[in-house]
Every structure is written in C-alpha cells, then in structure tokens.
Amino acid sequence: MSDLRDAAMSSKAWPFEEARRVLKRYQKQPPEKGYVLFQTGYGPSGLPHIGTFGEVARTTMVKRAFEVISDIPTKLISFSDDLDGMRKVPGNVPNAASLEEHLQKPLTAVPDPFGTHESFGHHNNAKLRSFLDTFGFEYEFISAKEFYESGQFDEILKRAVEKYDEIMAVMLKSLREERASTYSIFLPIHPETGRVLYVPMKNVDAENYTITFDDEEGKEWTIPVTGGNVKFQWKPDFGARWAALGVDFEMFGKDHSTNAPIYDQICRILGWRAPEHFTFELFLDENGQKISKTSGNGVSIDEWLTYASSESLAYFMYLKPKTAKRMHFDVIPKAVDEYHQQLRAYETQDTKARLNNPVFHIHGHNVPTSDMVVPFSMLLNMASVSSAEDKETLWGFIRRYASEASPENNPTLDDAVGFAVRYYHDFVKPAKTYRAPTDQEREALSDLATALSSEEAALAAIAAKNAKMGRDDPLPEADFSDPEFLQAIVFAIGKLKEFEPLRDWFTAIYEVLLGASQGPRFGGFIALYGVEETIALIESALAGEFTK
Template sequence: MNYTEWPFVEARRIKDRLERLGKTNVVAQTGYGPSGLPHIGTFGEVARTSFVLKALEIIAPEIDRHLIAFSDDMDGLREAPKNIPNREMVIEHLGKPLTSVPDPFGEEKSFAHNMNRKLQEFLDSFGFEYDFASSTAKYAEGAFNDGLKRVMNNNQKIIELFTKTISEDKRAAWSPFFPVCENCGKIYSTRVTNHDTENYKVSYVCDSSLEGKYTACGHTGEVSIFDGALKLGWKVDWALRWFSLGVDYEMHGEDLMESGRLSKKLVRVIGGKPPELFKYELFLDDEGKKISKKIGNGVSIDQWLSYGPVDSLLYFMYIKPQQTKKMGLPLLPKIIDQYLELVAKYDGETVDSPVTFITRLSKGAHAVSMGMGDKVVNYSMIYNLVLALNETDPAIVREYLLKYQPKIAENMEYFDQLIAEVLKYYKEVYLASKVDEEPVRDYDEAISAFCEELEKLKNSGEKPEADVIQNMSFRAAKERGINMKEWFKTLYLVFLKQSSGPKIGSFVVLLGLEKSIERLKTHMEKVSTK
C-alpha cells in the first residue's frame, strides 16, 4: 500500500536505509537535557518518533524496533533552575556534570538521577515504549570506548572540521575532549593542553572560570580518554552516540540544523553512518512569539493535560510537524475540536490516517468514532454550554449532552473526563480573565420575534432541528434589515456573554428550547427595566 501520511514516508526512509545496510533492526534516538523537568518538547520528540516506528511496524513488521531515550546527564550544570529547593546548595556545584550535582530534592543520588527518574515516569505515564540510556553510565561502562579511540585516532581531522565553524580566537585552544577535573570535579572549567595519541590520554589544566557562575581550581592533570574520565563536546558527542549506539533515525528541532550537518560529517570521520534525520519546527505562542522555558510562554504539558485529553496533545504533535504552529491557552479549544471532529469522521478502518497513530499511542480512555452524524460533541460545544448555563456541576452538563447526543454514553469515561477538563478551563482560564460585554439594545424587536418563533416551535411539540432554528434566527434579522454579523454577535452576547460562538441553531438544540427561551426573555426583561 502506498500510504501518504508523513510517518509512513519516514518509515520508508528507514526501511530503505536498513536494506542498504543489510540490517534487520532499527535504532531510533531522542535526546533529553536533565537540567530541568521533562517538557512539551520532550513529549513531542518521543511521540513523533513513536509515530514513525508504529508506521514501520505496519509496513515492515519483520523489522525489530528500538527507541532510546538518551539523557545528556554528563553535561555540566551552567545555571541553577529558579524553581528548585536548596538552590544555594546547587549553585555551589555549578560547572560539574549533572550526575555529580547533589539532588536539591533530597530524593536521589544526584540532580540528574532525580530528573532521569522523572523523565522515565513521565514517558511511562503515556505508555511510550523505549529504552532509557544515561550518558554518564555509557561513558563509565566503556560503551563509548571504541568510538572515543576513533576520535583520538582522527583528532586532527575532527579539529580541522570543527574549528571552521567557530571564531578564530577559539580555534587554537579547541579540543573535542572535556576532562572532568580530578580535583574540583568540574567539567566546563578544564582545557586540554596535550593529546597523547599513542596512549589515548589528554593533559589538561583547570583554568576556565565563568564569571558569576563558577571558579576554576588551577589543577593540572592527565587522564585516559576511556571509562568516563571525560566526555566529548556537543556535536562530536552527538556523532559518538550515533556511532556507538548504531542510531539509524533521529529527530531534531530547527535550531539544531547546523549541528546536525556537522555531526554527520564527524560520524563519517570515525567510520560511522549518519542516521536519517528529520527536522521539526519549533512552537510559537498564541501571539506568534517563539516558546521559551525561561519566559514561560505557550502551554506547559501540565497545563495541556489539565485542560485537555492526552490524545488531543498527541494530535497536535502529529499534524504538520515541519510547519511552525501556534500553541497557547486561548487556542486549546480549537485544537481539541479539530481532533474530535477528525475522529468523528473516521471510519474505524483506514490505516493512512492520523487517528491510526494517535489511538495506538493513547493510554486509557480516548476519543472513538461513534457515528454521531452532524451532532458531534466537541470541546467548544461543552464550553459554550457551561458558559450559557453558568453551571459547574458536571452531572448537569452531562445530562444536557446526553439529551443532545445519546451516543456519547458509549464512551462516557472519555466524555466525563472532557467535561471535567472543560470545567477546569472555565474556572481557571475564562473566569480568571472574564470581562463581560453587554449586548446592544438596537435589536430587541428581532430578539423578541426570534423568541416568539421558538415558543411556537416548543408548543407545536415538533422535534427541534438545528437548520430550522438557524433559519428562524436568520429570518428575524433579515426582515428587519439587520446586519447579520452584528445580529449574531448580539445573540452570542445574550447566550454566552462573548461576541463569538457556534451556529445558533445547533446551540439552541443543545441548550434546549425552554432554557433558550428563558435566556432571551431574561435579556428582554433586563432591557425593559432600564
């Protein structure tokens, strides 16, 4: 089958690579920097790589698949996070490998051990299949020794390649090796002074302080390049991992394009094959600014999962990974709606669909196609119902939804979760920034006419149809020469206290004729008393 969804395209690239190399298994890698908690970027990289491996499973089930979640925990800590306890204690250990920095939480052997545990708990909570790998452990156990030997054997070539990419004033002192100072334990304060290529050792001096962060101790020494006495600098280290772990596939952000190009050259120098790389775009907040952990803009993974289901987050990671996408709390309802409407149209069988991948990765209750027809219950519908009812009792919200679309009872666990998430969003996002806007009185006559039409429909005993009610609202305005945009804005303000919303016909059916008539009459009574 010629599947066209992007994970299948990537899976075919991997399959072609394995055929060229005569391999029967694939190793994919994702990277994590344990200087802070796992974040939405960590989730996205693992999720997208998992999509690709699921596609490979479909088109080539005979290929063994392995995903390595690699922690760069031998990197030095340059700055203490502001949101940790015992921060002053951590500051005293700046410049040391993360696995040598004491755990400020007092729970693990080191700061990195704590963050690594949280990473694994984080990935496990979503049901991802992966093997965890620690940089510190790989260096110490000798897993990188062969690669390190090759780096030393090709030291001059690597220096020539790398120094072309840095400023002239840094070229003379640059080395691919970063020894850990045997005296103070820091890694970023050391400078290599000699490469002993025969004995595979380097000499160093600890003399590179970083003002306001850490101070070099002045120690001089000589260490073996093997078994964890040092690590390689970034880019060379990336190439080392590809070579030593046999990595076939890895994703990276747009910000690592140049690093990826150089690391591909470096891995060839040491006799390895560069993996297939896939560049994904970074996220923007709802105002179009690049998301930054320091600024704290955008949406954190905790926020998303407080206000929306995990399968909607998987969907967001799935769609158009190579296009810049906005994410922010005001955009969440729309993103979740897109996913729920996609699932509602899904036939339950088509393999070449985002739904295939998202449902395969979703752990616990998730959206399923239930043949809702044109009465799809989505996030915005529940949110608008809560706004109109001014109601935070989930049982009452559920009762309205079941009356509107009885089929949701087939997946009530999921919709109960969705109701709870909408109510949390309503309380913490909407009410926190609520600014009521009163509807104009210019269209009272049309509102009264629309109300009368609804009362006639109610008294007739006929089943309310969204299209019929939509036409009623349209006719009430048209007969009076009212601008449609202004008319519907007024109705939204009457029903929802906001200037936009769903189709009025569908919304009245959801809210019910009795409650809708009551809302219109309440508005008219307010007007008449002014």
C-alpha cells in the same frame, strides 16, 4: 497486508514519507545490528516540556509508519544528556538559590530541588519517563551518565582520540577565532570538584587514550577519556551518539539545522553512516517566543493533561510539524474537538484515507471509537452559562440532549466533562467579558427569543427568511430538540435582520450571551442547554444583567 503496504508506500502523510527515506538505507541488505534504530535526545536542564514530548511522539509516528512498510525490527531510544553541566539555575524550580553552588556540575550531581530524587537530572529523567510510560510509548531509556561510566561509550571515545585532529578541523571551521583558540571536543570532569570543564587540551595521547589540561586554577591534570572521566562537547556528542549506537533516524528542532552537517561529518569520521534527519519548526508561546525548559513559558506536559487528554496532545503534535505553532492554552479545546472529528471520520474511510488520518499515526491499528456526543467547545460554553462547579451540572444538560449517554457508557466524554469544568474555572471564567447589544442586535435577539417560543413563530421566521431571499424551500418539520432546526431559526433571524457578513450575528450572540468572542454552533448549544433556558438567557442579557 500487501494492500496496506502498497497504500502506505504512496501515502503523502509525513510519517510515511520519512519512513520511506529510512527504508532506502537498507534496500541492499538489512542492518547488521538486526534492527532500525530511531532516537530522540533529551537535555534534562529543566523540567520536560511539550517540545520534548513532541520529539518522542513524532518519532514514534515515523517508527510506526516504518513498521507498516517493512518487516525489519525497530527500536526507539530516548537518550538523556544528564552528564551535561548545569550552566544556569532554572527559574521554575523550588529552592533555586540552593543550586547556585552546583553550577557546571553534571545534572546528575546537582541536588534535586524538589527533594524527591537522587539528583536534579534523575528527577527530570523520571518526569520524562513517567509521561512517556503513561502515554504507552515503547522505548528504551539511556542515561548519558550510565552510558559513559559503564564503558559503553569507550570505543567511540577512543576513536575520537585517534581522530582528534580530523574532528577538531570540522569543529574549528564553525567557530569564531576567540572560541576556536580554547575549544576542545572533550570536556573533562574535574577529578576533585566534579565540575564539567571548558578548557583547551595541552595534549591528546592516542596511545594511552588520555588527555592533559590545566584546570581553572592552573593545575595540570592527565586523565583517561574512558570510564566517564570525559564527555563530548554537545555538537560532537550528537555525531558520537549516532556512531556509538548506530542511529538510523533522529529529528530535531529548526535551531539544530545549521549544525546538522557538523553532526553528520563527525558521525562519519567515527565510523557510522549519518542517520536520516527530520527538522521540525519550534513551538512558540502566546507571545511568539520560543518555548524554553528553563524559563517554563508555554504549556507544560502536566498542564495540558490537566485540561485535556494525551491523545489530543499527540494530535496537536502531528499537525504540520514543519510549521511554527503557538503553544498556549487556547489551542487545547480546538485540538480536542478536531481529534474526535478525525476519530469519527476514520470509521468510514478506506485504507488510503485512513493512512492519511492523524489518528492512525497516533494509535496505529488500534484506533478507538469516539464517544464524545457533545463537542468539547460546547461543554465549555455549558460550563460558562451554568457557572458549573462540578461534572454533574454538565451531565444534567448532556442527559437531556443525549439520554443514552452516561459516565459509564461514555468514559471519554466523562473525562472531557471534568476537563471542561477545570478549564472553565481557570481560563474562561476570568476572561469572560459581556457587552451590551447594539440596537440591531437587541432587535435580533428579541426576535430570536420570540421565534424559540413556539412552532408557529419559528416556522414564520424561517418562511420570512426564504421569502426575503427569493426562495421557495419547503418548511422543515418543527422539532425543538433538533440542533439543525434550531440552527435554521438562528440563521433565519440573522438574515432577516440583515447582518453582513452573517458571522457578525453569531459573534454578537457569543459576546452578548456568553461573554466570549467565539463559540459553538448555536443550534447545538440551544439543543443542549434547553430552549426555555436559552430564552431566559436572552432575556437576562437584554435586561442588562450580565453587564451590571
């Protein structure tokens, strides 16, 4: 364990770097509350999206890294601001028009447009929790509605009344004059309409812990700040939550970075040391636009899990969190294959390398073994050329390529086969665009078919390539079941036909034979699809059957 901890203390993996910053908070003495608290926030104004999951996944990675370098207990809280008023009706929900009359009501007072839960806020909270539970996160869920109404926030609310002028001074510096004239850190919930009100305060009473204000109709009200009658504005809410719970670490998107000093100041005013922060770049859709819960652009959690495993999603979340990433369906196959590459690498790595491997931060000490004997990208191409309608079609190819593989022995591969069929029909098939070969490509493809037809022709092509390159390499053993031998044949034809750069030859193969702009290592494709089947595929393409 000491060797592991020593390696972790010098690891450059970003979760360990963050964990070490958290540990510095308690160099002198452990936390009085008995644990280090990690928190993530969720605004349930729309359905949970991948960015929401990413915050929990990445925070869990830091928490797990902390547990390697320290024996201090940890806790992760997922806090939902479900008392927030609904500012606009989301565009991606059913019965949207029915929600118009509930604008500015707390999300937990807005009817559920899906008709499955007590409110819209409850529905979205349940969606988030369901996914986090499915993935196996260890967390405690806190609802703002329950937190305010149960009195758990009362002490901080009272302290905010006592420190009202000091907190307001912090806030007013960040506001334009027009906004500052009507601003208050408190948002009263109207005693009659239940709406969250954005109104200035006429009086803040530090003796009775009440606020006085006029509602939108001009009627004056005086209500206590405790018991769920009032909620914080969103910027003060950050600092207040940190102070109320004793938060030690929270990450958030780049769009919060300019406000982080405000959150910190308010937290300190309310009596708690500001937590450690980690700012990540935002997720973008395929058009480069920020992913939004309310607009529903980009890829949702459910959509990713329709086409790939949750582990591949966690892998995508681990990669370069400080770099903006486009979040669209085309990234899924790459994430799946890279995740399994890292699983295979982990088996032979030493401790230092393992701590830098993304799969450690996804799985901790229980990293599984990959049973993906065929890459996901290859499965997609198999589905494409075979127009696969079901899993059994692909398993027919897999069994010929790896006779020991089966759905029972390779459950992850079996899941991937199902994902590949689904992904092919939804994304690959509609986008398939074949083109006719150029004269150079036609000759090369014809020569490739010839080279695949016999051992003599294959070895002759490889020998001719060696001679053309001025090399005297010994010829390989002819084995048409070996992906490397098949790749050597493909490579030889490309060199003999003088494709420059050589990748133009492989691009031609993909575009003419597969109807795609990119594809797998073609030797592996031939081994999986079959030599005779590949020859037939080439002949069909040369006959113009794909471009009719």
